[in-house]
Amino acid sequence: MRVQATATVETPAKAGSTTTEPEVLQAINAIRFLSIDGVNKANSGHPGLPMGCAPMGYLLYNEFMTHNPEDPFFFNRDRFVLSAGHGSMLQYSLLHLCGYDSVQIDDLKQFRQFGSKTPGHPENFETAGVEVTTGPLGQGIANAVGLAAAEAHLAARFNKPDAKIVDHYTYCILGDGCNMEGISNEAGSMAGHWGLGKLIALYDDNRISIDGHTEISFTEDVAARFEALGWHVQHVKDGNTDLKSIREAIEAAKAVTDKPSFIKVSTLIGYGSPNLADTHDVHGAALGAKETEATRKNLKWEYGEFEVPAPVYDLFGAAKKRGQAAQAAWNDALASYAKQYPEEHEQFTNLISGKLPDGWESVLPTPTPEDKGKATRLHSQDNLNALAGVLDGFWGGSADLAPSNMTLMKAFGDFQKNQYQERNLRFGVREHGMGAICNGIALHNPGLIPYCATFFIFTDYMRSAIRMSALSEAGVIYVMTHDSIGLGEDGPTHQPIEHLASFRAMPNIIMGRPGDGVETAAAYEMAIKNAKGMNPEGRVRPSVLAFSRQAMPNLPGTSREGAAKGGYIVHGGDAKPDVIIMGTGSELSLAVEAAKELEAAGKKARVVSMLAWEVFDEQDEAYRNSVLPPDVTARVSVEAGSTFGWSKYVGTAGKAIGVDHFGASAPAPILYKKYGITKDAVVEAAQSML
């Protein structure tokens, strides 16, 4: 095989290529010094990246990007992601200089302080103008792929030959650290496969990371790798001063419409600092007064701390003017669209606003105990397909496990190059990239609800992306099948044990494990509502839904209303019980069987489904006590997973039945028996307390 020498464009660092635009240079230095000053004042942060990336940052925000500082949420804006999130002062400085209300000069002075708009890393939920939350390296470039995929999808669905109402670029600055992370390769491979031509990534090639020069750990040819991934690749050799070449490279990137673009921009970290530039000392520590002064002299910057000369603000007015004009033009275009395509217009505006159609939840299937029991992954399939019919913004896919996860929407084809209007995403075996891409999709606009799927065990591969959903309020639905030792023969490498506990411990996320068809519908209703912020905190909350590989019956006692409370009585609610048996998912029916056996022996047994702990804990005390009466201390829980955390509900006197060791490769019924996840074990535990 021969690596083709493809269209790699070189932009040489010419002698004397230094720009001759003094006003622009001054604006770029303003970015540098605001960043230096912010980090100095906090005595914490990363000045090196903003100093090196100020030129490309300036050009993006003030010359290339369509955005409106007066309306940070203007739908058709270009999206920008600082994947190298530690360089947050670059973005804050740019937002401030462009005139975003969210970042006043006083906000810059509050960098990294409690409650400020300028936290250590860019956080979309804190600062208008920040699209996604970055910091954990590589997440941002994968989010950018999601943002670009969302644009491609909506454009393909709604644009008309005479009306481009969805039409924006996604820009991303990423660093050496991002490029070392596997997630960036996953996302890069996906973007190349999809041919996302409006995604433009600028790689801050400064060759410095925390441990020192990248030569100690990172000597691959990054540009060649991205070529292999199917990207259009260019190299700007002098990103510090050669504005013309950066401009030309971005123009060239925009001209390539069938591939994402990767522009390697070689810079000096801490550019301008006479003693620290090109060292890792300037990466993550304040310059300090002395070196700041030296930098000031070196760059001929005559202004004080946090001082911005008026001409710089004037120059940055261009962004606002361009943004206002773009938004006005878009409003006009949308008005024409409304007239010419009223149906699509309504669909489009509903979709991007996030408005759910009335009665959407009524389409969810409602199996009865007479219906043959089946695996919750199959119930999940029914629910996904029902939602696909009513929620226009609902789309997603699996990390190469669609036939096992049961996640294909039958009414749609695959989202692919030249068929971006389709709604089944084929992520390949790239769980981490998948999650982060879905975060980008979810945060593109309030109307998109992405779901993604793999085996529950492989949340281990994508845990950071899932946590970023929870933190950044990205309403992603994680469809996680094969949720216990019940998957059987694939063995301990594929059997989740501690995973339910590990997500129950995570803030702002729902960990749902429904026990039959009715509860599966309830779990989807819960997930969709939380993806829209419909919960006591009014905060968008993603969901992890765990589904079984194996079949289970539809239970007489389950209900949508009950399940919506996170925990409720499924059996034996009439009288005060002698014993309470709690279960979730595939063990719920086992709990009911045990209860019946106890009843046959004359005991009053109650079964409580605890399908979503965090939701149950949000109910008022009276309700919680009605489900779990405090004076009933004979309690047993049964769940085919770690017992860790169950003590909260079973109490000191109770017993938790579960699996606190790794599983094994064997048919599921054998494992349940060997590990004591049985009706008999539950009955025995209950009787020991009575």
Next chain:
Amino acid sequence: MRVQATATVETPAKAGSTTTEPEVLQAINAIRFLSIDGVNKANSGHPGLPMGCAPMGYLLYNEFMTHNPEDPFFFNRDRFVLSAGHGSMLQYSLLHLCGYDSVQIDDLKQFRQFGSKTPGHPENFETAGVEVTTGPLGQGIANAVGLAAAEAHLAARFNKPDAKIVDHYTYCILGDGCNMEGISNEAGSMAGHWGLGKLIALYDDNRISIDGHTEISFTEDVAARFEALGWHVQHVKDGNTDLKSIREAIEAAKAVTDKPSFIKVSTLIGYGSPNLADTHDVHGAALGAKETEATRKNLKWEYGEFEVPAPVYDLFGAAKKRGQAAQAAWNDALASYAKQYPEEHEQFTNLISGKLPDGWESVLPTPTPEDKGKATRLHSQDNLNALAGVLDGFWGGSADLAPSNMTLMKAFGDFQKNQYQERNLRFGVREHGMGAICNGIALHNPGLIPYCATFFIFTDYMRSAIRMSALSEAGVIYVMTHDSIGLGEDGPTHQPIEHLASFRAMPNIIMGRPGDGVETAAAYEMAIKNAKGMNPEGRVRPSVLAFSRQAMPNLPGTSREGAAKGGYIVHGGDAKPDVIIMGTGSELSLAVEAAKELEAAGKKARVVSMLAWEVFDEQDEAYRNSVLPPDVTARVSVEAGSTFGWSKYVGTAGKAIGVDHFGASAPAPILYKKYGITKDAVVEAAQSML
């Protein structure tokens, strides 16, 4: 930039290149049919890969690899890793045919059954001859990088110009799925950087994954990517029948000594099956009787189920003969080495046996309360450096956070190309690859104890690798600093909340969070001992050690003996307490302060350090009750992390003080105050119960 057309070698699929070696062909078909039969009998598993990879599997096991079926643990054997672990029947068939005791014909019949030697995916702890545990895709190739790094390291330290006592290859078969996962790119980049010339990876390019043809999600140029990563790359176009080309490619790979080798071997999944080859239906399901019969006819295989003709066993005798001879020669070489280099010989044999020097634990530092308090990451640094002096097999490094994690061993340089004898590993920002590489190192031989480091939050990036350490009994020490909101300004993207809970729930791993210098030494002693299987189960157990960014005092009540029990009384052990305060890590001193305040108010308060829950839970009941008397129900826990799980110790009547939401960007003392992790809060909680 121009991608160089480097030394990519093409091995064309010649017309008529089908081998003319009927005996070899028969042996290859034996592999195919044992695999088919095993999967059929289990009615579960993956026949497709073994059928396609049988030729390369045969050549590796019977012509190329040095291994001794009579001694699977022969030190100088070539290592083999089936990264595409779902194709486990390939490896089991090969182990059986080569004559490994561990895999008898009856074991093949027990494929995927409880307690068998032939679980669904290869598991080193079940089956002699399996080096590492694979299945979660991409782990294996990263393990292989670790195995090759271990070889390079030991070779550089112990070989002499006249005595090569460490000298083996590491082979790996990986698939499309492995190559889609980000971890394989991380590990590949690392291997290319290190120039591991004795690592040879064969890529089963069958273009089929579970969702169908790889064209739906995976169209990058994998070979070009590996070239970009610095590998020597070849392509065998017909891996199904062109044995000559596979042989030549492996020979060429061995001849390249300064780069790892990547051989893309194009195969047909399910080769030989007339109706299912080249489809995803043959990937993960049994062929069934009818298609098996058709395949039998197609491949002219005249033998029954699980029947192996005698000439096939005879042919495979070559492996054993070669292995016995190699081991005998190695024994001779080692004997000569012992005479010529007695000192190195002793060091070498101690190292590879895993024997710890007497009194090693006495070198660990023992700070006193008079010593100035400092961050536990700094105590960790002291411990690491102390261990470096006494444990020859102790080595490791950080994912580009060495100056923050404090993990450099000062006595050594960096492990790099041409200086493999050094012991500081520079992993770059590749947490997942790092963990899996360390698993490979740990499993190379019982004497290597790798450690690796990053911020605690980034365990989210490497959780699968950490779980694989726990499952596969790889005694890795995970040094995780910046272990709470106490890291301050970097904000919620960098502040672990649920992470302690999430590892406490994981089986077979120690989650340690020491509270001062003495406890840090105890935690390292515990980690090393468990890495050697010194625990009640006699099973190797990895450790996650959480260390603080911020300083804390050395406490008068801490002790190595107490801490070794996982939980113990730090303060107030003399009398039966009115209240018990539990804490870990940076909150332990806060617990002591609160206890003193309660004592000043006339209450008897006990402080218990719970630095390693799983170890405390292993103590006998009498001890546990002596620490936490059951009738003392006034209990408070304090820990700057999720309270999830603490109910187990504080009980129904107790209170858990912690952080059950995401953190924020601010100086640490501000966060502690805002979130109520204070002495006052502990005192108040205690008083509310008294």
